[in-house]
Amino acid sequence: MGSFILKRLINLVPTLLVVGIIVFIITRMIPGDPASVMLGPQASVEDVENLRAELGLDKSLPAQFVSYIADLAQLNLGYSYSYSESVFGLIAERFPNTVILALAALFIAVVIGIPAGIFAARKQNTIVDYVVMLVSLVGVSMPIFWLGIMLVLFFSVNLGWLPATGMGSMDDGLWAFIKHLILPACALATIPMATFARITRSSMLEVISQDYIKTARSKGIKEYLVIGKHAFKNALTPILTVLGMQISNLLGGAVLTETIFSWPGMGRLIVDAIDKRDFVVVQGTVIFIAFIFVLVNLIVDVLYKVVNPKVNLDSDGGKK
């Protein structure tokens, strides 16, 4: 297991390097001079020249690339002029908020989606199964930015039950904190929840029809043990695969959810930085999210191996 993790960590290096190169190329494609765009039309030529020098834009492209990679290696993501703060500081301030939102959404998705899938599989071809499948089909097709707005319209504007925007502080008590979290977490949870329900149902159906489950039942083992212990354990591998993919959905979805609910996280930071034309922040946050995504996928791969030691993830054409 140790060598497996080490090997995966070494494999990360080229991927992370490619991520860095892609972001470098994209940000260098920005039409016009980023320095003058960032400072706005009123800026003097001198100010623009100073910022260009500060950002290293006056150097040749290869030289820019070398210092950019060197900065990345030292976790130096640059300095934001519009926020007057280092990009790393901005991220350190906001990333925990995104993690809270994403984990809350993941929690809702797992706690509702997986049991719904198991339940639907147990009651295959009954009305319960059809309802779960229909709801999850609508769920995977949901534009979550629209769902977020509809939740605000219904629960905040019409009923006045929950706050429409912002993040509650723990100083005001746990309930104030949770109250602010419910709507954005529900919106963000929709697609993963529906996906979990669908994949759990199909992999449970596959497992339930196998001989050892029939044997377990014929031995008189209680049904909840058959399903919960024997069947679910073996249905877990495809669910874990989907979990890895959903992390991407959660991080991407956070950009939209945070915008709607004014949640002070990474997504909101990116959208605000785009509005302010602060490319240093856009570049830094995008790289950071990509790095986190790659790391989380590594953790999922390790979990995958723990659940199913026979799986060989090293060969080509392995888990996607």
Added chain:
Amino acid sequence: MVQAIVNDTKKKNTLLRKLLKNKLASIGLVIVAIMAIVAIFAPWIATHPPDEMTVGKSFLAWNTEGHLLGTDNYGRDLFSRLVYGTRISMIVGIAAVLFGAVFGTLLGLVAGYFGGRLDAVIMRTMDGLFAFPFILLAITLMTVLGQGLVNVIVAIGIANIPGFARLVRGQVLSVKEEEFVEVTHSLGATHRRIIFSHILPNCLAPLIVYGTMSTAGAIISEAALSFLGLGVQPPTASWGSILKDGKDFLVLNPQMATFSGVCILVTVLGINLLGDGLRDALDPKMKV
């Protein structure tokens, strides 16, 4: 030749029959067909020009003064804007996926067929692109490219490339080992001929299924980009931009936000139903 055409028609007929037997897939097919008709015949279906502003007629309620769904903040007919919005969604959905499919397939074919260093370079690049959440990659590209329909297509298209490349490469790796490829090679066929005449046709079924599913994703992404103000330029009607305007007038005029979202949801649901049906009919083992 004639026999081949007959066989081909037969194959298509069985696919259609299989699809129609599946109730959910039929519903999906009908939804997609309706949306396609609305997009093509938008000028005849719309009751007003989509960009026509009428002063003093903002926020009319539905079914007043000949406005089926009322008017928006500029007094533009909401129904007509939604009808024209179908065009943008369909164009972006199809064009962006085609963009991603063409480049992704070519890269996947080359990487899988030739292997070695070329494969390593291509697939590491794809891994790198995969490290960005889809919508985030599209957003980043849009900040560089700037607003506009073509740029939306390019941005979502690029974000689609790695998915297609991985899918096709995987298919190529399994097809490449089959005997008929070796035989064709020993008979002196060129690489190009083997790739395009023998390997590519064997990748088509999963490509069709994946392409259909990706169209749904592309439509949502376009709406998301326009919602964030990074998509098509105003005053062009797009479901995402109508939703963006509607968000600011949620209390005053909830129908703007409500109906634009319903259009996105129904279309995406239709495409997903069709995609599920196509998967079951073409390649039941595939898990997209």
